[in-house]
Amino acid sequence: MTSLNLSAEEYALEDVTEDNKVNALDAARVLTASANIGSGQDSGLTDAQFLRADYNQDGNVNASDASGILVFSAEQGAGLTENSDSPVEETQQDDDDFWVK
Numbered sequence: 001m002t003s004l005n006l007s008a009e010e011y012a013l014e015d016v017t018e019d020n021k022v023n024a025l026d027a028a029r030v031l032t033a034s035a036n037i038g039s040g041q042d043s044g045l046t047d048a049q050f051l052r053a054d055y056n057q058d059g060n061v062n063a064s065d066a067s068g069i070l071v072f073s074a075e076q077g078a079g080l081t082e083n084s085d086s087p088v089e090e091t092q093q094d095d096d097d098f099w100v101k
Contacts, residue, residue, distance in 0.1 A: 014069045016045070016053045023073045029053070030066040037061060 011018050016026040030053045033043040043061060045053055053061045055068035075081045 011048075011052065013052055014055060014072055016049050016069070018049070022069065022076055024070060026053075027066040027070040027073065030055075030061060030069060031063060034062045034066065 011020065012022050014022040014026055016029045019025075029045075029049075033045050033050075033053060037043050043050060043053075045061070050061060053065055053069075055065040055072075072081065
């Protein structure tokens with residue numbers, strides 16, 4: 001694989017589908033690529049997508065990477081990561097009751 005110059009602004013590391021979102025579709029794409037590789041076929045990923053798909057950066061694309069991307073996506077959706085598109089805001093209703101907006 002040749003080295004690539006990818007700017008951080010282009011796509012998030014985990015954005016395999018290159019749609020400017022990190023979600024379950026990215027994890028599914030990684031699983032498909034992993035199955036292709038496991039059966040001796042081409043991954044179906046471009047070099048840039050392969051680099052993004054290698055979530056744990058071990059040089060391989062497999063189910064571990066898909067799992068990591070799925071967890072990252074869930075954390076992002078829950079507002080637990082810095083790059084979250086949907087931050088969770090809490091508002092206090094009564095004494096100890098919190099509501100998610």
